[in-house]
Amino acid sequence: MKLTNMKYIGAKGRESQIDFESPEGFEYFDIVVFIHGYKGFKDWGAWNLVQDFFVSNGIGFCKFNMSHNGGTAEEGIDFPDLEAFAQNRYTYEVEDVKHVLDWLEKKVDLSNKKVHLIGHSRGGGISILSSDDERVTSVTTWGSISNIASRFPEGEILQKWKEKGFYTVKNGRTKQDMPHNYSLYEDYIENKETLDIEKKARNIKVPTLHLHGDIDDSVSLTESEALSLWTEGKLIVIKNANHTFCTHHPFEEEELPNKLHEACVLSLQFIECQKSK
Structure with a gap:
């Protein structure tokens, strides 16, 4: 079974794109649900090759666009809907993961399968926050954030954001000015307890693995070190790997x-270890 650019209903009833592929010739297979990061999408860089890697090794693979990542149900690459991007918030992304698992459950019988979350960057934090779903067997983070509060501005900049109602971030690749509504911050304040990655990590009930490149210039290695401490999960530092494990967009190879292959192999080995548990 290979489903590409299908639709799921995410947060606030918004449609977004989703893929799922099951390995051929395997009566039993685990499933990876891959969670992209900030300013990301399911077809970014080499994520399609990551899917090929896991499927060829007998693991089902599901990847999706966050409902408010800036894509649409028709166009999932880059960011044709900046209004939706502006409305995004962390609670929406946690909710999206639940909706994705619901969608997946309708396509595949999960009763005899193990579902493993792999989250990159911000998606790593979202995977930790989603780990208490009873359908989740393990969590692997790639270059993950460990804290949401530190992502917000402070002082005068925060006040200006509140007064103006939004601020923009330049996307160096697409040259778009990508807006964030102040509701992003308000939503965090209102849901600070449920969006506390450290609290969730310290109380996590599933095995974890944390991978991080030693030349990551986007998310500090100290964040994965913190996650490893809190979850009591293994941290593996990949030498000479940057934030995206040396992939980029577009990726035509x-x-x-x-380095991304190394991350995939380590993740697969970790998933295989869960089969005997």
Whole structure:
């Protein structure tokens, strides 16, 4: 079974794109649900090759666009709907994961399968926050954030954001000015307890693995070190790997970059270890 650019209903009833592929010739298979990061989408960089890697190794693979990542149900690459992007918030992304698992459950019988979350960057934090779903067997983070509060401005900049109602971030690749409504911050304040990654990590009930590149210039290695401490999960530092494990967008090569391949192999080994538990 290979489903591409299907639709699921995410937060606030918004449609977004989703893919799922099951391995052929495997009566039993685990499933990876891949969670993209900030300013990301399911087809960014080499994520399609990541899907190929896991499926070829007998693991089902599901990846999706967050409902408010700036894509639409018709166009999932880059950011044609900046209004939706502006309305995004962390609670929406946690809710999206639940909706994705609901969608997946309608396509595949999950009663005899293990579902493993892999989250990149901000998606790693979302995977930790989603780990208490009873359908989740393990969590692997790639270059993950460990804290949401530190992502927000402070002092005068925060006050100006409140007064103006939004601020924009330049996307260096697409040259778009990508807006964030002040509701993003308000939603965090209103849901600070449920969006506390450290609290959730310290109380996590599933096994975790944390991978981080030693030359990551977007998210500090100290964040994965903190996650590893809180979850009591193993941290593996990948040498000479940047934030995206040396992939980029667009990515036109036919094989995974070496560092991303290393991350995939380590993640697969971790998932295989859960089969005997």
